[in-house]
Every structure is written in C-alpha cells, then in structure tokens.
Amino acid sequence: MVNKLFTIAMLSLLVFSCSKSSKELYNAASDRFDKEDYRGAIALLDSVIAMDDKNSDAYYTRGSSKFNLDDFEGAITDYTKAIELTQNNTDAELYYFRGNAHLNLHQPEKAIQDFSMAVTIIPDYGEAFNLRADAWMALDNADSALVDYSRAIETKPQLAGPYYGIANYYSKLPDYEQAIAYYSKAIELDPKADYYFNRGLVFYLRNDFQNAISDFTNTIQKDGKFIEAYVMRGNVKDEAGLGAEALLDFDEAIRLSPKYASAYFNRGITRKSQGNLKGACEDFNKALELGYTEAIAKMGDCPN
DSSP: OHHHHHHHHHHHHHHHHHTSOHHHHHHHHHHHHHTTOHHHHHHHHHHHHHHOTTOHHHHHHHHHHHHHTTOHHHHHHHHHHHHHHSGGGOOHHHHHHHHHHHHHTTOHHHHHHHHHHHHHHSTTOHHHHHHHHHHHHHTTOHHHHHHHHHHHHHHOTTOSHHHHHHHHHHHHTTOHHHHHHHHHHHHHHOOOHHHHHHHHHHHHHTTOHHHHHHHHHHHHHHOTTOHHHHHHHHHHHHHTTOHHHHHHHHHHHHHHOTTOHHHHHHHHHHHHHTTOHHHHHHHHHHHHHTTOGGGGGGOTTSOO
C-alpha cells in the first residue's frame, strides 16, 4: 500500500509538471521546500532542470533539498553546477552550503576552500567563519580555529556556534572554568541540547553533580531521544548515591535504544552496587554481546 501511494503521489507530480511552465514549477518546488517536503521538491526540480538546464536557482534549491536529506554528495554536485552557472561565481551562499556539505562528508580541506571563498565575497560572513573554524578543528589546527571563531563572534555576535566551538576547545585542554563560561554563553544565545549536554559533561568532570544532573535534564527536555544524556544522568545519579533513580535513566535509555551497549554496562554497575549480582551479570553479558569489551573486567564475580 505504501509503494502504491508513493507511486500515485509521483504520478500526480508528473501530471502536474507536464502542465506547468518552468517558472511555475520552480515556484511550486520552492513551496514544497519551504514545507520541508524535500523529495517532492526534488521531483519538481528535476522537471525544471529538464526544461532549463541553465537554471542556477533550480540546482541550488535541489542541492539544498538533497542536503536536508543527508545526500551530501548529491548536494555538492548541484551546488557545483549552480556555482558554474552563477555570473563570476560570486554567490557566497553557494560556497557556504557546499562547504557545509564537504564538512559533513569529513572533507575539511575542501570545506575550508569553500568557506574561504565565501568570506572573500562577504567579509563579514560570520556563519562561514564559524564553520571554517570547525573545519580547522577537524584538522587539529586549534590556532587557526580560534582565530576564525573570534572573527565569527566579531562579525556576528549573536551566533552561538563560535562560543560552543571555543568551549569544546577549552574542555579538551582541560580548562573547565573557561569551557563552562563559553558553553553558558552559547546556551544563552541558543539553548540547544548538545550545548547543555557538553556543559553537563564538564560539570560532571568537576564533580559538580547537581549542575551536571540539571544540564542532562535540560538536554532530555530539549531532545527526549538523546540516549547519551539518559546514560550520563544515570551515571551521575549513581555516583551521587541515587541508585534507584539512576536505574530509571538506564532503563529509559535501553527502551529507546535496545542495542545501546553502554546503557547495559552502566546499569550493570549500578545493579551490582545495589547488591543485584544476577541482574548486573545479565547486563554485563548483554553489553559484551553488543561489543562492549570493557564489560569483561566487571564479570569476575559472575557465574560461568
């Protein structure tokens, strides 16, 4: 039934496309893109490009649709075509988005080339400085990354990403005070789940369990399927003497992701500390079955 419905939907798109002009089709595709119907947008844009293969906007929008579907290679192909068709190759956004696609494909060198073109065209392009900094970090070039994060903040101070990037840098030094300060600024500007989670990790490493639990709770409130946040909150609660509450977090992590090995491993540790050796051994065995080899060291007291 699903395949039949999909076929009918595609046929309706085909009939629609045959009766419309290139401009009308592009407008309809843009409407689908705005409604996050990226597959529908691509189907219409295929028709637009078949009618007019010099339409740079159609390649740009199709590339962005593919990007949003995690087809980064396809996005790069379309962005490249759009760049070729753009007069004097002066559209900074095309380079920015192609650079972002390269970054998602773990191609930091190519990403840096594109972001550099973007900031050459628009010298105060804060978002491009920010992602170029991320690319420098992927190459372990912290000095260049910090320069770009600073330039991103100077050109677009309301952008949270550069503060988050700098915070990640300080957390690895480690300089926890600075890391917390920058994570806090990023959260103030844009309270994302990842920002709360990473700040929670730093609080945990400082043995500040109350603030760590608060940040992991905020992470979960922002993203109820953030498995690592349940596991980390469970770990902190266990270390804080709240074993029963910790088990609830591990249980939820396992419910959401039954093959998440570290949730079994950490639940096993809590179960063992509460005297439930049978349950602990079951968890250690399950973690080991899922490839979590650290569980071997915890199975000394388990029956063969």
